[in-house]
Amino acid sequence: MTKFELIHYLLSILIWLIHFDYHFVNASSAFEQNVDTKKTFIYGPGLDKKITLPVRYFYIQPVDINNLNITRSLGDKAFDVTVTQANGNRARVWVQLLDPQDGSYIVRYRLYESYSDIIINVQYKEQNVAKSPYKLSGMVYHEKCNCPVNRIDKWFEVMGCPETYHQIDEDLSIFDNVDLEKVAAEAVSRFSNRGMHSLSHYRIINNKIYRKTYGEHVGFKMFSDSVLLSLTRKVMLPDVEFFVNLGDWPLEKKDKKDNPLPIFSWCGSDLTRDIVMPTYDITEATIEMMSRVSLDVFSVQGNTGPQWENKTSKAFWRGRDSRQERLDLVELSRERPELIDAALTHMFFFPKDPEKYGELVKTISFFEFFKIKWAESHEEEVLKIVSNARSFVRENLLPKDIYCYHAKVFNKFSKLLKYKPKLPNSSWELVEQPTDNDAKCDCKRSTKSKTKEKKDEL
Numbered sequence: 001m002t003k004f005e006l007i008h009y010l011l012s013i014l015i016w017l018i019h020f021d022y023h024f025v026n027a028s029s030a031f032e033q034n035v036d037t038k039k040t041f042i043y044g045p046g047l048d049k050k051i052t053l054p055v056r057y058f059y060i061q062p063v064d065i066n067n068l069n070i071t072r073s074l075g076d077k078a079f080d081v082t083v084t085q086a087n088g089n090r091a092r093v094w095v096q097l098l099d100p101q102d103g104s105y106i107v108r109y110r111l112y113e114s115y116s117d118i119i120i121n122v123q124y125k126e127q128n129v130a131k132s133p134y135k136l137s138g139m140v141y142h143e144k145c146n147c148p149v150n151r152i153d154k155w156f157e158v159m160g161c162p163e164t165y166h167q168i169d170e171d172l173s174i175f176d177n178v179d180l181e182k183v184a185a186e187a188v189s190r191f192s193n194r195g196m197h198s199l200s201h202y203r204i205i206n207n208k209i210y211r212k213t214y215g216e217h218v219g220f221k222m223f224s225d226s227v228l229l230s231l232t233r234k235v236m237l238p239d240v241e242f243f244v245n246l247g248d249w250p251l252e253k254k255d256k257k258d259n260p261l262p263i264f265s266w267c268g269s270d271l272t273r274d275i276v277m278p279t280y281d282i283t284e285a286t287i288e289m290m291s292r293v294s295l296d297v298f299s300v301q302g303n304t305g306p307q308w309e310n311k312t313s314k315a316f317w318r319g320r321d322s323r324q325e326r327l328d329l330v331e332l333s334r335e336r337p338e339l340i341d342a343a344l345t346h347m348f349f350f351p352k353d354p355e356k357y358g359e360l361v362k363t364i365s366f367f368e369f370f371k372i373k374w375a376e377s378h379e380e381e382v383l384k385i386v387s388n389a390r391s392f393v394r395e396n397l398l399p400k401d402i403y404c405y406h407a408k409v410f411n412k413f414s415k416l417l418k419y420k421p422k423l424p425n426s427s428w429e430l431v432e433q434p435t436d437n438d439a440k441c442d443c444k445r446s447t448k449s450k451t452k453e454k455k456d457e458l
């Protein structure tokens, strides 16, 4: 790797890290302010019962008596939010108020059961805020409830998904009339080399997921499985067939004119033809938010680590040895420990060499990971990066976007297939929905096949 590439790599890590550290401004403790509870804004998908997400969320933007948005924290418990059943009974739900320290608040809640009619109460000093109480009438489904909306176009509308994504259009523009049998033959021979690549071949037929894997390390199929399962619980996907690359790096390097293969990947580059999907970690964090995974796009906003002035001026990195650049970074760190603190947590791909790379260290919590900072001399740029990153996150990386993107890319791809995928034989595995017997689901949507269904199921 050239010096330039290394610097570029380092910078990209730094910028990536800083993205997660975007609200040290005005991060002081609670201060008193006259809040106009009626003029305060409350908005977001979590107030619409039709938008089923693992964790539903909305925002509070307090407004003061001069009609100005408040931009400093009112304290981490300034608002009191409850979610109950409309009949007054307790609901199995976990509600959280997150304080990004900029005046605004994020409210999120995970339902553990489906309910007909719930009430969301938002109070400030025992006064109702904005239009609180919010009543969500009709069935409000929880994540594990297998209750897909029949028509995907209707679902896109309800979710407020954008018509398209530039990235999807670009990625798919080179494919047409895709013959999956041919793709399969070539993909399996080119990309299932022992230990090198691993692929998961999916067929979705009548909203059921069938899978076949190729390669040695196929554990990451759990991530592609879980997003497909979660999506098919929410919406009937068109019949479709595709390959997912389970590795960390894009695969298809063929030129556009040489019939590249359509392979879905969690990463892409200007030099490769892979069709990108949101990364497996942001997707998993979306599905398992307020459950198995604690680091997610919201929790990082409510856990900012030390205040800006208490952060250390060092680049910090931990991770496994999935690429030579990482080893180079660790070597560099051993040469210049005053600038870079980089160490490996696992060695899996390369031979261990403590002389060169030091001893392996413990994995650290992601919240700790984000307690880094860039040189003080760049404070203004950092603030700009931070504020851009924040808008980018709010516009692109929220749970709703993760679902829209996946559904759009599979839906569009299904239209490029030469023929409808056939029901696979017993050499394929059926990926089944997890059982959730202890929770009421009570799906009131008809889940009959699309062909004969015309009723409106929403």
Ligand SMILES: *[C@@H]1O[C@H](CO)[C@@H](O)[C@H](O)[C@H]1NC(C)=O
Residues within 6 Å of the ligand: 041, 061, 069
């Ligand atoms: C105040 O916040 C709301 C909600 O985020 C936003 O729509 C509005 O544009 C903000 N007003 C100003 C003056 O910034």
Ligand SMILES: *[C@@H]1O[C@H](CO)[C@@H](O)[C@H](O)[C@H]1NC(C)=O
Residues within 6 Å of the ligand: 306, 307, 309, 310
């Ligand atoms: C910085 O750290 C010191 C020592 O732990 C602590 O006393 C101080 O309050 C911290 N400053 C901020 C702004 O958090």
Ligand SMILES: *[C@@H]1O[C@H](CO)[C@@H](O)[C@H](O)[C@H]1NC(C)=O
Residues within 6 Å of the ligand: 425, 426, 427
């Ligand atoms: C399944 O179908 C494939 C071809 O589509 C064939 O090669 C394979 O032998 C079949 N396996 C079984 C168990 O029927």
